Amino acid sequence: MTDTEARPTYKYVGTRPIRHDGLDKVTGKARFAADLNMTGQLRAAITRSPHAHARIVSIDTSAAEAMPGVKAVVTGADFPEIDIADAIHDEAVNNIARDEVLYNGHAVAAVAATTLAQARAAAAAVKVEYEELPAILSIDEAIADGAPLANPTTRTLFTGDTEPSNFASIGQFERGDVEAGFAAADVIVEREFTTVPVHQGYIEPHACVADCGQDGKASIWASSQGHFAVRSKTAAILGWSTDRIKVTPAEIGGGFGGKTTIYLEPIAVRLSQKAGRPVKLAMTREEVLRATGPAPASKISLKIGATNDGELTTLAGTMYYSNGSTKGFSALTGAMSVASYKFPNLELHAIGTVDNTPKSAAYRAPSAPQAAFAVETLVDEIAQQLGMDPIELRLRNAVVEGDPTAMGMPHPKIGFIETLEAIKSSDHYNSPVPEGAGRGFATGFWFNIGEQSSATVNLNEDGTATVITGSPDIGGSRASMALMAAEELGLDVHRITPIVADTESVGFTDITEGSRATFATGMAVVNACRELIEKMKERAAVIRGVDVDQVAWIGGAAVIEGPASEGNEPLTIADITAQAKMTGGPLTATASLNAAGAGPSFAAHLADVKVDEETGQVTILRYTTAQDAGTAIHPAYVEGQMQGGSAQGIGWALNEEYIFDASGEMENASFLDYRMPVASDLPMIETIIVEVPNPSHPYGVRGVGETGIVPPIPTLANAIAAATGVRMTDLPMSPPNVLKKINEK
């Protein structure tokens, strides 16, 4: 279902063609990084720390080097020292430890050998002498008075501080008068919420193949959300110039933010350089869970005040987010994501911490789900105490264009009210709550970003087209690019081939993150198509012998207008490309931009759940999501993003958690023990696409990839409260945790 603001009628935008990469995906022909094999290729394996925090006293690789099949061994000593003030420092150290290991699973050495078994055996034979150091394993331990340092190279971000600290960032957001606001409030609710690290859970483990030539240059095939970033980061970690590295994007089996960073490529390149052979390095699932970035743990104390007539007047609290083993600004982002309600009085303290767990990484709308858990739970509780409908309360306080976010910046044109209205008029909301079940409702917000993108559009001799971009396709963006090109050119979408090119074949493009690909890269495609249309009009003028200002582009053809139109039939793209050689040569256009004006997106979720009060098991009976997409270029993939975000949020809410033992070793580093939702755990997730176009995009696009993960946690917490009377404030809301709360009732 789509709820659409009045906008132009499109021929291709808004349709649902089969994705161009679909057949390869379903037939197994698509090539992911671990599928690649090269002549003479070696396999590599990594030696990882068994300690959460320790000083590396010595590394002896001699036994490993002497083992059968071993061709190269590297340690941190094979990489240049990087100043701690350098932006790449933390990622470099996270790739391979230098003086200290900072979490259990931290890479210490790597081996390349003829076979994977040989590489693993040799990696296990690398002898590392450690001096164990105190390990910080939680936010509370990190902020305790006199706490030892989790990472001696960490400085508090954006403060200018030069002393090491367990505080990764400290921020504060204020407006109005919080004290007066609470004094005037009729209802005040206050709770503390905690969440634990959860993984993005992409189905494809990190993998790459690197081939370093005798000319000192390297080619890398990698699974990532941004191959230009793989190039620049790998170059920086190796101390190379970027022109020595070419990165070809492999198909990607999910990223969700977790593949915006790199873990393997510099190691694979160095091994290849030492061995003189191509090297494949792929993580196991256990390595993915132990050594790549989860979403941060959080601890949030929040207090909200409201008047009896339902005005949310005041919000105050402190948000702690763990960044894992290095600095980061996850807490600042979490506080800034408090952006859905007007709150004339607001005071939020955002504090990021450092500990000895894996370095956290982005995960769909990073930090917003944890903040929404707190805000939306308390807003629901206020509605309950006031006896108000939870959607009416939110409608009463929802931000509109010009209202401030937590950081003061006014919202641009947004569709929050429309999203709330859409779910209010949904069949789900207007159906009775099933007997014995509870209904929960919550909303979510995400900023979205623009940034740099490039696109080239080539017209082929027969009038077909190739759309070339630099944005790895993590959510169906190739289909979106083709649809926007089809709309611009007036060319059937299946006569367009969208591809993602390597770093030497298309202009620089930033990482696919912040739900930016269809927005920013889409604009580059649109601009390139518009330039091509001008060129085709010029060619048509040459062919017809008229001035170019007599040529219009209508319905995918050059139409001669005015007196010269008589007897001059429109020229199609194929007519024009057939004569390209005679009229000036190949028809191609390239556009690059640095996009501003990304449109924020809101979502509203509704769930009916049943709770087994004997086991604590939560069963979702029905789940509906409404989300503002601006304009849905390919509605099926917008719905897919909404459903995917919901499913991941449901897993985060109900089951997923990193379980560490007392020494900091992850105890559930497999999908058997790390419980992600599977299809049988979920009902069909019903979707309502809301379309309030973003005026900064030619088709009104807003990013849709992230917002969907924000509401599920509070939606389910509120549903559980409705079903049981128990307010869940700690994640996951797994059977034992729910049962414990029920028993405490």
Place this chain on the structure above:
Amino acid sequence: MAIVHLQADHRRFTGGEEVLEVDGATIGAVIAELERRFPGLGPRLTEGASVAIDGELLPRGSIYEKVGPTTDIHFIAPITGG
């Protein structure tokens, strides 16, 4: 002069002032003027801030973006994504 809005943790450099009128034809020039008036604030705004003008979020590092006499500028914590 552009109207600059500072978030709370930047206000320690301005004696608590949240909204300031600042000369400058570009974002970079505005930051330079803020650093001249409030030493130490400039690096905080260039290192780790995203910028919005008139409610529109700019790409990171947009120091050459032109600002007008009535432009509203918000310096906010960095925004990325997943």
